[in-house]
Amino acid sequence: MKRFYKTAGAIEVTGGWGVGLDGRMVKTVGGQPQTVPTQALAQELAQEWAQQGEEIDASAFLYRDMTDYALDVVAKAPTDAMRAILPYGQTDTLCYRADPEDALFARQNEVWEPVLAQAEARYGMRFERISGIIHRPQPEETLARAEDLLAGKDAFTLAALVNLSSLAASLVVALLALEPEADLEALWAAASLEESWQADLWGKDWEAEERREKRRAAFMAAARFARLAQG
Numbered sequence: 541m542k543r544f545y546k547t548a549g550a551i552e553v554t555g556g557w558g559v560g561l562d563g564r565m566v567k568t569v570g571g572q573p574q575t576v577p578t579q580a581l582a583q584e585l586a587q588e589w590a591q592q593g594e595e596i597d598a599s600a601f602l603y604r605d606m607t608d609y610a611l612d613v614v615a616k617a618p619t620d621a622m623r624a625i626l627p628y629g630q631t632d633t634l635c636y637r638a639d640p641e642d643a644l645f646a647r648q649n650e651v652w653e654p655v656l657a658q659a660e661a662r663y664g665m666r667f668e669r670i671s672g673i674i675h676r677p678q679p680e681e682t683l684a685r686a687e688d689l690l691a692g693k694d695a696f697t698l699a700a701l702v703n704l705s706s707l708a709a710s711l712v713v714a715l716l717a718l719e720p721e722a723d724l725e726a727l728w729a730a731a732s733l734e735e736s737w738q739a740d741l742w743g744k745d746w747e748a749e750e751r752r753e754k755r756r757a758a759f760m761a762a763a764r765f766a767r768l769a770q771g
Contacts, residue, residue: 541596548589550582557582561589566604570612574604577696581607581768602761603768610699610769621698622690629686629711630678633731637671644737645671655730659712662719663689667712686711696769703762707731707755717763724763728756 545561556575559566559582566574566585576582584603592600614621634652638644660666665682693701697718704714708731717727729736735752739745 541598543592543594543596545589548586550579550586552579559586559589568608568611570608572611574607574611576607577694577769578771580771581696581765584768602758603765606699606703606762606765607696609702610695614699614702615695618695618698621695621702622687625690625698625701625705625711625714626683626686628705628709628714629683631675631709632667632678632712633709633734634712635667635670635678636673637669639671644734647737648733651730651733655716655727656712659716663715689715694769697766700762700766700769704759704766707759707762717759718766720767722763724760728759731759732756 545564548559548561551558551560551563551565553565553573553575556577557579558573558575566589568574574585576585581603585607588601588604634656637648637652656667656669663685665685666679667682668676668678670676690698690701700718701714704717705711708714708717708727710731713727713731716722717724732752732755735748739748
């Protein structure tokens with residue numbers, strides 16, 4: 541599609557902020573006003589439009605896609621979004637360690653244990669650590685606490701958490717990524733530890749590295765999206 545506008549900017553509207561293309565307000569894919577809660581997020585959305593060239597690249601609209609998902613999907617059915625996130629607490633990758641005699645086990649403990657302990661202390665949760673691949677259910681009270689935490693989140697935060705938890709295969713990493721002081725690079729390194737371990741052991745494959753870098757960028761964008769929506 542060719543570019544059909546000259547200017548893009550954030551505009552204050554009833555109930556929040558939106559993006560104007562030559563003053564004409566952008567709508568979501570679902571056809572409703574694309575109204576966001578903060579000027580910061582609206583400015584980021586406008587920047588995506590402003591950075592387009594003569595031909596519009598639909599793949600460059602990361603924040604627009606997350607915004608539309610939040611407004612068109614999550615806001616209408618937040619319980620469904622929670623149901624998509626909660627399984628990552630039941631099978632959190634940080635809880636599944638290698639066998640103790642495996643060298644990977646020590647590395648997992650070194651990197652994962654501080655992250656898991658931080659989440660347990662911050663959120664009042666207790667996770668079972670499991671060696672091997674056999675599934676073991678997490679305590680019911682832990683999953684109930686996770687559900688309580690998610691129930692208090694707005695549609696934009698839940699939309700971010702859907703992305704964060706699936707990319708990291710971890711509810712713990714997703715929740716911690718929302719904290720203002722979060723070290724996002726360290727959290728992503730924890731989430732992708734096993735991939736890094738295999739690459740160091742067997743050598744790096746450029747296609748795999750490219751896929752992992754795209755996932756890392758998507759993880760960072762989702763965390764930033766949540767922060768922009770909070771102001």
